[in-house]
């Protein structure tokens with residue numbers, strides 16, 4: 001019998017706020033919806049995945065799901081139950097696992113437990129015990145409720161599609177916050193299996209923060225180094241650290257010759273094992289002639305974030321006799337931090353001379369060395 005995962009993602013995410021509906025917001029560089037869908041496309045027992053989205057969310061959904069096999073997108077309704085019903089119309093037979101996009105991290109063993117339990121019952125749902133005291137009340141306590149038999153019911157919820165359709169006909173969906181309620185109200189048997197904290201729904205801003213922290217804790221710290229040299233050529237000003245510095249000599253290079261941004265870009269690419277600046281922006285390519293190096297740096301940052309990474313810190317040493325870097329240090333740090341989208345304190349610029357030794361000592365050019373610390377999900 002075909003097993004289909006039906007992901008409902010047609011909500012507005014009003015309680016989380018922030019403009020973009022939560023299912024399209026990024027968690028570790030990936031939209032929450034994509035996390036939710038991948039848990040099922042990657043599960044060996046799931047035959048197909050369908051996604052219910054809100055009308056007007058088509059482009060966001062296509063972007064979020066690029067490359068994943070989810071068939072045609074289904075347009076949902078005003079309430080969650082309307083969205084589920086719209087999805088069921090498109091599925092109508094076999095086993096269906098109804099799941100909230102707002103629960104992006106479904107562990108595969110929960111799906112296994114649900115499918116096993118479905119052999120013995122009309123439906124199966126993951127549950128967790130209630131740990132907190134349960135009470136009635138508003139601004140005052142109106143009495144506690146025994147939590148002994150209380151369960152928190154999560155999704156995915158597994159049913160035979162015909163049974164769920166029948167239950168909707170029989171009991172209607174109004175007021176139900178999930179399908180197990182509809183099934184139960186229609187007199188059908190719903191088994192419980194062990195749920196998982198990873199399945200807790202992301203409803204409020206603090207839920208979101210918890211999910212981000214959980215993802216960050218799974219990452220490993222990585223360090224990369226970068227080095228670059230440019231020779232002096234012609235008259236100034238020179239571009240360094242993303243700013244223009246008044247100096248009587250400029251630097252030679254294919255792009256704007258920003259030795260500091262080039263070293264930092266290479267350090268970031270190195271930390272992520274993504275090659276080097278020359279690979280991404282070949283000097284032979286006329287597109288980069290005179291290009292502002294902001295572009296190279298922000299590209300490296302985008303690549304890292306696209307892999308779910310975080311940029312923790314960059315540190316750069318500029319090696320030259322002149323110009324003096326001190327007066328420009330703060331402006332460079334700020335500019336680089338802004339390009340990278342990190343706090344100003346996450347960027348350090350230092351400078352040294354080589355005591356008039358070597359090419360930098362003779363004033364033939366400027367060298368820069370950088371290190372970058374990033375975090376990436378351990379693979």
Ligand code: CTP
Pocket residue numbers: 008009010011012013014015016021022023052076077078079080081082083084099100101102103201202203
């Ligand atoms: N959902 C849906 N159709 C609706 C409402 C909700 O498909 N009309 C989906 C949401 O996208 C989410 C899941 O149902 O994946 C659980 O709903 P909820 O957490 O309430 O999400 P939102 O409705 O988006 O959030 P809020 O209630 O805060 O606006």
Ligand code: MG
Pocket residue numbers: 011080
């Ligand atoms: Mg809602």
